[in-house]
Amino acid sequence: MLKGKHILLGITGSIAAYKAAVLVRHLVKEGAEVKVVMTEMAKQFISPLTMATLSKNPILVEFYNPENGDWNSHISLGMWSDLYIIAPASANTIAKMATGVADNLLLTTYLSARCPVMIAPAMDVDMYLHPATQNNIKIIEERGAVIVEPTSGELASGLDGKGRMEEPEIIVKAIKDFFLTSRLDKGSCGSWAGKKVLITAGPTVEKIDPVRFISNHSTGKMGYAIANEIASRGAYVTLVSGPVNQSINHKNVNVIDVTSAAEMYANTIDCYNRGCDVVILSAAVADFTPEVSHSEKIKRDKSDYTLKLIPTTDIAASLGEIKREGCFHLGFALETDNEESNAIAKITSKKLDAIVLNSLRDKGAGFGTDTNVITIISKKGDRERLPLMLKTEAAKKIAGFIERFFQC
Numbered sequence: 001m002l003k004g005k006h007i008l009l010g011i012t013g014s015i016a017a018y019k020a021a022v023l024v025r026h027l028v029k030e031g032a033e034v035k036v037v038m039t040e041m042a043k044q045f046i047s048p049l050t051m052a053t054l055s056k057n058p059i060l061v062e063f064y065n066p067e068n069g070d071w072n073s074h075i076s077l078g079m080w081s082d083l084y085i086i087a088p089a090s091a092n093t094i095a096k097m098a099t100g101v102a103d104n105l106l107l108t109t110y111l112s113a114r115c116p117v118m119i120a121p122a123m124d125v126d127m128y129l130h131p132a133t134q135n136n137i138k139i140i141e142e143r144g145a146v147i148v149e150p151t152s153g154e155l156a157s158g159l160d161g162k163g164r165m166e167e168p169e170i171i172v173k174a175i176k177d178f179f180l181t182s183r184l185d186k187g188s189c190g191s192w193a194g195k196k197v198l199i200t201a202g203p204t205v206e207k208i209d210p211v212r213f214i215s216n217h218s219t220g221k222m223g224y225a226i227a228n229e230i231a232s233r234g235a236y237v238t239l240v241s242g243p244v245n246q247s248i249n250h251k252n253v254n255v256i257d258v259t260s261a262a263e264m265y266a267n268t269i270d271c272y273n274r275g276c277d278v279v280i281l282s283a284a285v286a287d288f289t290p291e292v293s294h295s296e297k298i299k300r301d302k303s304d305y306t307l308k309l310i311p312t313t314d315i316a317a318s319l320g321e322i323k324r325e326g327c328f329h330l331g332f333a334l335e336t337d338n339e340e341s342n343a344i345a346k347i348t349s350k351k352l353d354a355i356v357l358n359s360l361r362d363k364g365a366g367f368g369t370d371t372n373v374i375t376i377i378s379k380k381g382d383r384e385r386l387p388l389m390l391k392t393e394a395a396k397k398i399a400g401f402i403e404r405f406f407q408c
Contacts, residue, residue, distance in 0.1 A: 002176065003031030008077055008115075010086035010106045011051070012093040013041025015156045016122035016165035020087060021046060023168040024054045030172065036060065037077065037106050039093070063105055078113035083175065086110070087148070088122030088165045091133050097145075098136035114251065116232065118178065120148040120171055125161030141392065142224075144232045144250045148174050192399075193234030196276040199227050200268055200283035200315065202242030204261040208307065209294040217367035218284035220244035222332075225395035226280055227253050233399060238276070240267050242283060261286045261312035268315050269322075278328045278402065281316050282356070284367075288312060320351030328406040330398070331355045334366065340375070347379050354378045354405065356398060364388050376401045 007027055011020045020036075027034050034055040038048060048059040060077070078084065086093065086106070093106070097119075102108045110117065119140065127133055128150060141147050148171055152162045166174075201223020206214040224246045227239045231252035239248070239255045242264060248255065256271070258264045264285060272279065288309035298305070316331050323329060331352045333343040336359070343357040355377050360366045362373040365388065372394045376384045382405070386397055 002027065002172075002179070005032045005179070006080050006082045007032045007034050007175070008081040008084045008109070008113075009034055009036045009055075010084065010089075010109070011036060011038045011042040011046065012086065012088055012090040012106065013039055013045060014088040014090045014122045014165070015045060016088035017042055017045035019165055019168050021050055021054055023087060023171055024051060026168055026172045027175075028055065030176075033057075035077065035080070037109060039104050039106050041090075060105055063108075075112050077109045078115060081113065081115040083118060083178065084110065084113050084115055085118040085120065085171070085175065087118075087120035087171060089119040091121075091123045091127045091130075091136075094119065094121060094133065094136045094140065098139040116146065116178070117144065118146040118148060118175070120165050121150050121163075122165035123150075123163050124155055124157045125159055125163045128163040129161075142228055142248065144228060146174075146178060146232070192230055192403075195235045195278065197227075197230050197235045197237045197278045197280065198240070198268065198271050198276040199223055199230075199237060199280045200240045200264060200285070201227065202244040202246070203284045204242045204264055204286045204312075205259050206261065206286050206289040206312075207259075207293045208290050209296065209298050211297055214286060214288070214290070214309075216284050216286070218242070218244075219368050220246045220283075221368075221370065222372060222391050222394070223280075223282035224248055225391045226282060226398055229392070229395040229399050230278075230280075235278075238271050240264055240271065240283070242285075261289055261315075265313045265315050265318065269318065272319055272322070276327065278330070278406065279319060280330045280398075281319075282332045283315075284334070285315055286312055314350070316346070316350040316352065320349075323351050328353050328402060330402065333357050334360065336360050340377070343375075343377060347377065352379065354401065362388070374398075378405055 011017050024034050035057045036051045036055050037060045052059045096107055097110055102111055148166050151164045153164045154160050155163055202220030203216045203218035227237050231237045231250045237253045239253055241255055256267050258267055289312050291308045291310045329352045333346055333355050335342050339359050343355050347355050357375045358365050364371045365373040371388050372391050373388050374386050374394055
């Protein structure tokens, strides 16, 4: 499976660097071509000569060769690679990756890499569990990196806990699985490479006057997680987003910021008319908007005040009316009663191919949480009920569900 693949291995300063030698040996045995870039500190833990011998390629550490001035181009390295894996990835390097520090060849290659990135953290348990490290890992993951979780066990410090770099054999399996799910292989079944995906996310804000508005509690976390996951699988994603405190930094994602339901409708229809293969409607769009939006603040000079609301345009239903053959439409439903029957009814009324149902009754699900409880239902009646999980994991399940029912 890895025959002919170009894999760039980054090694940082960690006692787990000795495992990198075994990792390279396995990758080469699988038929991959491996190049290695090391930090200065990594050289203290494992010899460049060892890595050069195993990889059958010169080891890269400096930006240029001081002997003859040859430049080690970080841009060329990123373009050569099918996958850039940093293993072990120290807390220091992970922090620099998250904040954009570029003070060595390994980091400049990361910042300029056009290929997917995978990291295998390795550090002491307290460093790994520290909020700063956890936040840095989350940032890198949100930007598209695949994380190979460390394992628990005895650490070099003598402590016991999570922080051991995963074993080389497991990392190789993770790489194989990565290619198998076609995040890189453009021609294989399930690949999103070259596909155009339109996603809506977040709330809408309906203006009453310059200081007041109608909105909801949506944070956009689910929609952004889906956009990041599908972009990581090779698709080109247009994300039409309401006002959220979320960010995404993936080269395959173009974010269009909107505020109101009318703006979301106009931009979504425009993007749809330009062509797309999959539409995922995860935004919490307001059903009603004020009939009149006042240009001046409404004064409290009456004993009562009536705010008249009018319906907004139903984006999912509108897309259903102009639905193109071969385009997969996935909607979202957040219900508080008769959840499943209401969701199934929306599949028909809005001409959806599938719908994701989540309920406010489920603890840890819904707006503002990092977790969700969802049921994915296809128009043919296929169901996948999922337990409480991180929204990033739910995004993977949703992408996998679409792959099974739509030839990506």
